[in-house]
Amino acid sequence: MCSRSVPPSMREVTSMTVEEPLARLDQAAWEDLVARFGGRMWAVARALGLGPADAADAVQGAWLRMVENLDAIRDPERIGAWLVTTTRHEALRLSRRRRGEVAAGHELPDAVLPDPAAAVVDADFGRHAWQRLESLGEPCRSLLRLSVLRPEATYAQIAIRLDISPGSIGPTRARCMSRLRGLLEESA
Amino acid sequence: MRDEYLLAALRLAAGADPVPGRVGADARAAFHLRLPGGVVAAPVEVRGPAGARSGDGTRGAPEDDGPGMHRFSVAGLTIDVEAVIADGILEVAGQVSPAPGPGAAWQAEIRTSHVSKTRDLSENGRFAVGGLPTGWVSVVCHRPGEPPVSTRWLHVRS
Numbered sequence: 001m002c003s004r005s006v007p008p009s010m011r012e013v014t015s016m017t018v019e020e021p022l023a024r025l026d027q028a029a030w031e032d033l034v035a036r037f038g039g040r041m042w043a044v045a046r047a048l049g050l051g052p053a054d055a056a057d058a059v060q061g062a063w064l065r066m067v068e069n070l071d072a073i074r075d076p077e078r079i080g081a082w083l084v085t086t087t088r089h090e091a092l093r094l095s096r097r098r099r100g101e102v103a104a105g106h107e108l109p110d111a112v113l114p115d116p117a118a119a120v121v122d123a124d125f126g127r128h129a130w131q132r133l134e135s136l137g138e139p140c141r142s143l144l145r146l147s148v149l150r151p152e153a154t155y156a157q158i159a160i161r162l163d164i165s166p167g168s169i170g171p172t173r174a175r176c177m178s179r180l181r182g183l184l185e186e187s188a
Numbered sequence: 189m190r191d192e193y194l195l196a197a198l199r200l201a202a203g204a205d206p207v208p209g210r211v212g213a214d215a216r217a218a219f220h221l222r223l224p225g226g227v228v229a230a231p232v233e234v235r236g237p238a239g240a241r242s243g244d245g246t247r248g249a250p251e252d253d254g255p256g257m258h259r260f261s262v263a264g265l266t267i268d269v270e271a272v273i274a275d276g277i278l279e280v281a282g283q284v285s286p287a288p289g290p291g292a293a294w295q296a297e298i299r300t301s302h303v304s305k306t307r308d309l310s311e312n313g314r315f316a317v318g319g320l321p322t323g324w325v326s327v328v329c330h331r332p333g334e335p336p337v338s339t340r341w342l343h344v345r346s
Contacts, residue, residue, distance in 0.1 A: 047192045094343070144198075151195065
């Protein structure tokens with residue numbers, strides 16, 4: 001990842017060191033992990049459209065996966081990415097169950113591999129992304145604002161708010177996200 | 189760059205949705221749910237007859253959480269867990285096999301994020317606990333002289 005995409009505070013996610021093996025973490029070190037990464041985990045669960053109760057379950061699920069994998073996590077320097085990635089897995093599983101979809105089998109490995117892409121889940125990068133988002137034209141600017149700030153809003157609610165057809169929201173949002181990603185890559 | 193990660197970064201920067209206090213408190217409390225020296229039993233897909241309280245005998249895939257029958261296995265020990273939600277309360281029953289037999293003093297500890305209850309296993313390995321909160325649950329089998337064996341955490345909410 002380029003240097004602009006990884007601001008200093010975010011590098012904590014990928015370069016944080018835990019001096020003791022994970023299995024020997026004490027209460028203070030654990031609470032430090034909660035303080036560092038709890039907000040990022042919550043933001044990911046909510047960004048996937050989960051309501052507060054389900055998002056709370058997804059985040060707690062990730063912490064419990066860490067509890068049961070303390071001996072198996074071999075790369076403490078990437079524990080932040082592991083926690084964010086695991087939150088995403090748990091949130092997606094909850095979301096699928098809420099939609100009545102049956103799991104396809106071994107979707108979640110015993111120990112989730114940390115996704116390097118999780119490093120962008122950072123407030124500094126978010127501020128940079130907001131600057132780019134505000135430079136988009138309409139309806140992208142308003143649609144993405146709503147996607148960020150009201151992830152649980154229905155297509156019907158968004159359609160009324162932005163005066164566009166509900167059927168066009170999904171494709172339009174995908175196009176707008178693609179444009180935003182393009183702007184971020186250009187500025188990297 | 190995944191859309192959800194980008195949206196999450198934007199949400200963090202907006203600061204409009206802070207982590208609820210109880211979410212942080214539960215995360216901090218999860219530290220006490222570690223099981224030093226323990227062994228984690230992985231979920232196993234099973235097809236078989238209905239359990240004592242299940243309906244049609246169908247059992248989910250290993251990753252299919254929720255109420256119903258679930259089997260976990262590791263190193264020759266199998267823990268069957270049946271989770272039922274009645275009036276918003278979680279009831280957990282199950283069986284450890286092979287069975288401990290008479291006088292073995294095996295125990296089953298049923299843990300949630302907030303409550304833990306321990307039961308002596310019957311000679312045939314059965315256990316049952318009611319009055320639990322819904323949400324995440326795990327069963328730990330304690331055997332004298334052996335490392336504790338816990339099921340992976342299972343999400344059970346209606």
